[in-house]
Amino acid sequence: xxxxxxxxxxxxxxxxxxxxxxxxxxxxxxxxxxxxxxxxxxxxxxxxxxxxxxxxxxxxxxxxxxxxxxxxxxxxxxxxxxxxxxxxxxxxxxxxxxxxxxxxxxxxxxxxxxxxxxxxxxxxxxxxxxxxxxxxxxxxxxxxxxxxxxxxxxxxxxxxxxxxxxxxxxxxxxxxxxxxxxxxxxxxxxxxxxxxxxxxxxxxxxxxxxxxxxxxxxxxxxxxxxxxxxxxxxxxxxxxxxxxxxxxxxxxxxxxxxxxxxxxxxxxxxxxxxxxxxxxxxxxxxxxxxxxxxxxxxxxxxxxxxxxxxxxxxxxxxxxxxxxxxxxxxxxxxxxxxxxxxxxxxxxxxxxxx
Ligand SMILES: NC(=O)c1ccc[n+]([C@@H]2O[C@H](COP(=O)([O-])OP(=O)(O)OC[C@H]3O[C@@H](n4cnc5c(N)ncnc54)[C@H](O)[C@@H]3O)[C@@H](O)[C@H]2O)c1
Numbered sequence: 309x310x311x312x313x314x315x316x317x318x319x320x321x322x323x324x325x326x327x328x329x330x331x332x333x334x335x336x337x338x339x340x341x342x343x344x345x346x347x348x349x350x351x352x353x354x355x356x357x358x359x360x361x362x363x364x365x366x367x368x369x370x371x372x373x374x375x376x377x378x379x380x381x382x383x384x385x386x387x388x389x390x391x392x393x394x395x396x397x398x399x400x401x402x403x404x405x406x407x408x409x410x411x412x413x414x415x416x417x418x419x420x421x422x423x424x425x426x427x428x429x430x431x432x433x434x435x436x437x438x439x440x441x442x443x444x445x446x447x448x449x450x451x452x453x454x455x456x457x458x459x460x461x462x463x464x465x466x467x468x469x470x471x472x473x474x475x476x477x478x479x480x481x482x483x484x485x486x487x488x489x490x491x492x493x494x495x496x497x498x499x500x501x502x503x504x505x506x507x508x509x510x511x512x513x514x515x516x517x518x519x520x521x522x523x524x525x526x527x528x529x530x531x532x533x534x535x536x537x538x539x540x541x542x543x544x545x546x547x548x549x550x551x552x553x554x555x556x557x558x559x560x561x562x563x564x565x566x567x568x569x570x571x572x573x574x575x576x577x578x579x580x581x582x583x584x585x586x587x588x589x590x591x592x593x594x595x596x597x598x599x600x601x602x603x604x605x606x607x608x609x610x611x612x613x614x615x616x617x618x619x620x621x622x623x624x625x626x627x628x629x630x631x632x633x634x635x636x637x638x639x640x641x642x643x644x645x646x647x648x649x650x651x652x653x654x655x656x657x658x659x660x661x662x
């Protein structure tokens with residue numbers, strides 16, 4: 309086995325740029341994914357799946373130099389590597405608002421099938437607090453018969469990228485947060501990451517703290533977007549122009565009023581508040597503000613449709629013959645990702661009016 313070979317589990321919007329970042333730092337990388345078509349294409353140097361600037365060119369060059377390979381054989385990826393990076397999806401079930409752990413558990417089974425003494429496992433998928441030192445540690449120890457922080461090293465390092473400029477964010481824009489399940493893990497993972505990212509590493513107390521850092525970043529955005537939405541609706545009701553107020557107010561350095569919008573989408577910000585809420589409840593803390601912010605943002609598609617309907621009625625238009633064009637399907641400007649986009653809700657509300 310090559311020294312310091314990295315296996316990335318899950319080659320999506322996070323896993324691909326991560327693989328590119330480790331390649332850029334000089335490591336050999338194997339990419340593993342359950343999507344056979346994706347792996348077949350990547351093996352044939354067909355990189356149409358990648359829409360992050362800079363990633364395809366790094367992949368092409370590294371593949372040609374034999375430093376990058378792709379596989380659907382998880383055991384092979386695990387046993388031929390000594391650094392394992394988890395970037396699989398960690399979605400939430402929107403009915404129960406509970407974390408869906410299957411992809412994560414399945415990736416742990418894959419890693420566990422080849423885990424060796426001295427290996428390093430870094431979880432980068434966003435997870436509910438306590439996951440790394442709880443289910444992840446337990447599962448890997450059971451599967452390998454090895455002890456975390458003694459025989460192998462385990463920690464959490466959140467991905468802080470913005471889709472569309474992921475590689476730049478990873479390599480240059482932000483420090484990497486690292487928290488291990490023990491002191492050895494923290495040291496080894498932070499040493500590794502200081503070789504990969506320009507902005508260095510912020511070491512936090514433990515893996516749960518690192519998990520919470522990522523989730524609080526999302527909660528901060530969610531609450532502030534909810535505030536902007538509330539103030540915009542307030543402004544409309546009292547007859548002032550929110551945009552004018554915002555611009556004037558933000559000329560003062562302590563005011564960072566966001567833009568209002570039809571809601572919050574993507575796989576991260578709408579989901580993380582629920583991870584935080586559930587953990588709080590389990591520990592006896594009930595948050596009011598986080599839940600309220602979610603409720604405000606989740607009501608926004610409905611608010612948008614109501615605004616439209618008011619206009620329709622005020623112009624005496626006939627909804628039965630009206631044709632609506634919705635511009636913008638992705639959850640944010642300049643990205644192709646439509647997952648959890650509020651546009652879906654706006655469209656389904658409009659269809660109900662037919
Ligand atoms: N997209 C973002 O902007 C962003 C930012 C920060 C953190 N995150 C977090 O990163 C994680 C990954 O997100 P993403 O956007 O890259 O997801 P994604 O859906 O784009 O990609 C996930 C990939 O994992 C693969 N996969 C699923 N189950 C697998 C398994 N058991 N083993 C191996 N591969 C498997 C899928 O086929 C897919 O290719 C999530 O936890 C997400 O919350 C995402």
